[in-house]
Amino acid sequence: MPAVSDCIEMLDSETKAVETPEDHAEELRLWLRLLTCTTLIEGEVRGRLRQRFDVTLPRFDLMAQLDKAPEGMTLSDVSKRMMVSNGNVTGLVERLVESGHLDRRTSDTDRRVQVIRLTKLGRAEFRRMAAEHETWIADLFADLSPKDVRELMRLLAKTKASAQKSAGRRRA
Amino acid sequence: MPAVSDCIEMLDSETKAVETPEDHAEELRLWLRLLTCTTLIEGEVRGRLRQRFDVTLPRFDLMAQLDKAPEGMTLSDVSKRMMVSNGNVTGLVERLVESGHLDRRTSDTDRRVQVIRLTKLGRAEFRRMAAEHETWIADLFADLSPKDVRELMRLLAKTKASAQKSAGRRRA
DNA sequence: CCGAATTGTTTTAAGCCTAAAATGTTTCCC
DNA sequence: GGGAAACATTTTAGGCTTAAAACAATTCGG
CATH class of the missing domain: 1.10.10.10 (Winged helix-like DNA-binding domain superfamily/Winged helix DNA-binding domain)
Known part of the structure; x- marks a missing residue:
């Protein structure tokens, strides 16, 4: 079970999301x-x-x-x-x-x-x-290791899915 | 020290690079x-x-x-x-x-x-x-976790550096 | 100091690109 | 069957983009 201070933080951060501009830098x-x-x-x-x-x-x-x-x-x-x-x-x-x-x-x-x-x-x-x-x-891409390539592929797939979802939300 | 079979593999792969088209799929x-x-x-x-x-x-x-x-x-x-x-x-x-x-x-x-x-x-x-x-x-980018974002930043920085190096090689 | 590079910008010619409207064709459904 | 909706493509008008050539101003080396 989270400590009281954690709950306050969580509430705080959720409140912020609505009331003040989030930081998306x-x-x-x-x-x-x-x-x-x-x-x-x-x-x-x-x-x-x-x-x-x-x-x-x-x-x-x-x-x-x-x-x-x-x-x-x-x-x-x-x-x-x-x-x-x-x-x-x-x-x-x-x-x-x-x-x-x-x-x-x-x-x-x-x-x-x-x-x-x-x-x-x-x-x-x-x-x-x-x-x-x-x-x-x-x-x-020569300086990327095979592992880098695989990891980039994975993250870009996730990015693509996220962007498509967002684009879909807008058109809806 | 690498085993003999490793040396053979290494030589082999280096030879291939010159003689046969590498797979860059x-x-x-x-x-x-x-x-x-x-x-x-x-x-x-x-x-x-x-x-x-x-x-x-x-x-x-x-x-x-x-x-x-x-x-x-x-x-x-x-x-x-x-x-x-x-x-x-x-x-x-x-x-x-x-x-x-x-x-x-x-x-x-x-x-x-x-x-x-x-x-x-x-x-x-x-x-x-x-x-x-x-x-x-x-x-x-909403579906990417903060960790995903950091990791993507890192890999794209590496990608950018690699591409710049390659572009530089060409112009040289 | 003067001509030769170098640097900063614009021009040119061609192609790329988009959103929106127009055109022609098919499908749907009553 | 006969419209209405959906679909595939083209057209239009305007803006973006590039590479290369042209122009203008500065800097550099002798």
């Missing part, structure tokens, strides 16, 4: 650090893709999605997977079809739907880029 | 998860800022930098801190001066330099937004 710092890491790595990858293959990161990301779906994907699927807007995908696909990396056709069973997939050229170029890309990522 | 998955978390949270914050205050995330970020520097900052400083290109800052500042949130003047001692700072209006609006913003972040 730690979470804020965590968010900024997370953002910094991502921006840093993303910028590095973007630059290398540009220099080595003259390709943009969004194009690479889109091709990566399609590489995992040999039978093709709809634009909506791509949009959800990449977590970008529908209109964004439209333009991206347009340019990749233009450059011969993507094939696009209207679904036979539903004329609303556009199915896109990698062309032979698109797949070949993507595989070539992906192989090198993987070594860049390995190098960027 | 774990690092790749980690990078994708990191990116997912950031995109998720960033999108959520962007949406809330727009709905509640009709402001964009980049504008908010720029004001956040200036709020920490009452004496003002140069465009280069802002650009480095925000990790975006110089030209990007120019446009952003233009719009924020236009809307009365920023004050901009040429340095007395160096006519190349533009010093910007928040106006009274800009500071007041930022403080109002920042207070609410902090509660959003707290909510998005």
Whole structure:
């Protein structure tokens, strides 16, 4: 059983939560650090893709999605997977079809739907880029031990779940 | 002293590094998860800022930098801190001066330099937004324990250092 | 002191990105 | 069957973003 002073503390801290602004400086710092890491790595990858293959990161990301779906994907699927807007995908696909990396056709069973997939050229170029890309990522994370990687994976999974829950609460 | 079999293993793994492609699937998955978390949270914050205050995330970020520097900052400083290109800052500042949130003047001692700072209006609006913003972040990370937060901070610091080192190697 | 780097900012050209409205298609259900 | 709702995509308008080139001002080395 908790001491009286503990109970007072607990009550106190719960009261505070309603009456006075809580201190969330730690979470804020965590968010900024997370953002910094991502921006840093993303910028590095973007630059290398540009220099080595003259390709943009969004194009690479889109091709990566399609590489995992040999039978093709709809634009909506791509949009959800990449977590970008529908209109964004439209333009991206347009340019990749233009450059011969993507094939696009209207679904036979539903004329609303556009199915896109990698062309032979698109797949070949993507595989070539992906192989090198993987070594860049390995190098960027090189100072993390296997244990660090596992632990980060676990904590980020928890973070993702927490954020999704919070986003859900807002939309509800 | 390591056993003979260990030596063989070590040699083997070092040889592999050169001769055959290493497996970096774990690092790749980690990078994708990191990116997912950031995109998720960033999108959520962007949406809330727009709905509640009709402001964009980049504008908010720029004001956040200036709020920490009452004496003002140069465009280069802002650009480095925000990790975006110089030209990007120019446009952003233009719009924020236009809307009365920023004050901009040429340095007395160096006519190349533009010093910007928040106006009274800009500071007041930022403080109002920042207070609410902090509660959003707290909510998005709500399911993480204080220990999780500390551990994530530590691992992300390590990640940042590793990525910076790797980026430095490339530029060298 | 003067030309050559260096530094700070802006401009340019192209592409990325979003939210919201518009368009076309399918499904649901009465 | 015939609307209403839901869905997939495109369009629109505006803003963000980058890399590279251009411009302007300062500093540095001889």
